[in-house]
Amino acid sequence: MLNYVWIGLVLIGVLAAASTDIYDASTNRYRNGEPFELQYDSTSAAGGTISYSREYYDKFYGVDVDSPDTISYRADLTGSSINIYTEEDSPEIWKTVAKTDDNSKLITAKVLSRHGDMMTILLPTTSLVKTKAVLDALISYSELAVKIALGLIGVMAFWLGIMKLAEDSGMIKIIARILKPVMVRIFPDIPPDHPAIGAMIMNMAANMLGLNNAATPLGLKAMEHLESLNPHKGTATNSMITFLAINTAGLTLIPATAIAVRAALGSKDPTIILMTSFFGAGLATIAGIVAAKILQRLKIYRIDDKLDGNQPDSGGSN
Amino acid sequence: MIKDILQALSIVAIPFIIAAFVAYAARKKVPVYESFVAGAKGGFEVAIKIIPYLVAMLVAIGIFRASGAMEILVKLLAPAANLIGMPPQVVPMALLRPLTGSGSLGLMADIMKRYGPDSFIGILVSTMYGSSETTFYVLAVYFGAVNVYRTRHAVAAGLIADAVGMLGALLICRLLFG
Structure with missing residues (x-):
């Protein structure tokens, strides 16, 4: 099914980008080639500010923006062109023009005429906005993936080391024994004394405490143990899926990130969401387990025994 | 009060767990250092193994x-959101949450900046x-870490959990905060 999700994301993405660009070109959304009038106030020989009224902007682009009545930018005049610096809160279209122009916040526009304070400029031609954004995303997200993976190496090594210690000493077995009654019900396919149980408990405990750095390595260790019990390499087992359903529900006692953002934005009661998100994630966890248990019985999700023995890539699952 | 205890617990937990594990292993006469290093060796391998899966997933999402x-x-x-009483401003959140952290x-x-963190x-x-x-x-x-690519009902189960989580959040917030 991950196949279909993948195809869906890529195809919907590319189609949406292309159709948005075609639509924008046909309506000339960026008003390519149309002169824009604004006011220029010089504070020095080369620098100053430009400004225009929101009313003019709205009429020019046929939009209705949410911004102050007068919109102004810092700008430098260089000969027959002007450099305009857009800000975080500048109107959307100009931000897009700047980003598509040279992938920064700077717009370099041509000065057509200037009479005293009044200036007429021509913004750079803006087209294929979404297609360019898709191209950028291809590169930046590939790099992000590698960055995330490499960033994991250190913490991963540390926690795998601790886990090995806990396994060699028999600690994991002790932990597993304590929660055995619950785990046997959720994961009936796994022998109760198997180290997979201990590793899964450690992962869930780390998630509950909001220790994301520890949770991933512990979870991956649990996956390795689960894979060692897997007779159909390359195909997910029922236990793996139930385990991941619990993980994707993200049940935690302290949603630290959300609380931190709320506090940073000046909330009077940042931790008010403790209870509500525990409720939400708790329901999600139950739903995940129940869904995994029900879906595993469906015919389309049953493991096909014919697949046995002719895997293209069954190695590397030690 | 409970919140403070929980927060303190999450800070103390890791050092305590590590100390307990090391002490127990030492008592059981496990060669602690060698055992740790033997386990830690896997860190690099696992990180490298997940790269292709992560690239595939993140690029599609990107x-x-x-x-x-x-x-x-x-x-x-x-x-549809209107029908279940979900404000249109939070619909992108429901869609984006499973895709990207x-x-x-x-x-x-962004949404809290615009509407205030203490608003509904x-x-x-x-x-x-x-x-x-x-x-x-x-x-x-x-799945990448163990080279599993036939994921069966994992996506469906995960998305059902997400949908219930989002609806549960809406339900409890409506009950408590209007």
Whole structure:
């Protein structure tokens, strides 16, 4: 099914980008080639500010923006062109023009005429906005993936080391024994004394405490143990899926990130969401387990025994 | 009070667990240092192993996000959201949460900045963020680490959990905060 999700994301993405660009070109959304009038106030020989009224902007682009009545930018005049610096809160279209122009916040526009304070400029031609954004995303997200993976190496090594210690000493077995009654019900396919149980408990405990750095390595260790019990390499087992359903529900006692953002934005009661998100994630966890248990019985999700023995890539699952 | 205990617990937990594990292993006469190093060796291998899965997943999500498909989808889903009492401002959150952690974090901050963290929308959006995990990231990384590519009902189960988490967040916020 991950196949279909993948195809869906890529195809919907590319189609949406292309159709948005075609639509924008046909309506000339960026008003390519149309002169824009604004006011220029010089504070020095080369620098100053430009400004225009929101009313003019709205009429020019046929939009209705949410911004102050007068919109102004810092700008430098260089000969027959002007450099305009857009800000975080500048109107959307100009931000897009700047980003598509040279992938920064700077717009370099041509000065057509200037009479005293009044200036007429021509913004750079803006087209294929979404297609360019898709191209950028291809590169930046590939790099992000590698960055995330490499960033994991250190913490991963540390926690795998601790886990090995806990396994060699028999600690994991002790932990597993304590929660055995619950785990046997959720994961009936796994022998109760198997180290997979201990590793899964450690992962869930780390998630509950909001220790994301520890949770991933512990979870991956649990996956390795689960894979060692897997007779159909390359195909997910029922236990793996139930385990991941619990993980994707993200049940935690302290949603630290959300609380931190709320506090940073000046909330009077940042931790008010403790209870509500525990409720939400708790329901999600139950739903995940129940869904995994029900879906595993469906015919389309049953493991096909014919697949046995002719895997293209069954190695590397030690 | 409970909150303070929980927060203290999450800070103390790791050093305590590590100390307990090392002490127990030492008592059981396990060669602690060698055993740790033997386990830690796997760290590099696992990180490298998940790269192709992570690239595949994140690039597809990146294309989807950059294309503006999300805005189109939000418009299509607005009537359905209205029907269940979900404010249209938080619909992108429900859609983005399973796809990207950093994206939904930015979105949560953005929505709270606009409507205030203590408004109904602010509380709801942060509850929604806290009620789920980045499903596709978890699936890509966890399955990637063991080279599982036939994922059967994992996506369906994960998305059902996400949907229930989002609806649960909406339900509890409606009950408690209007």
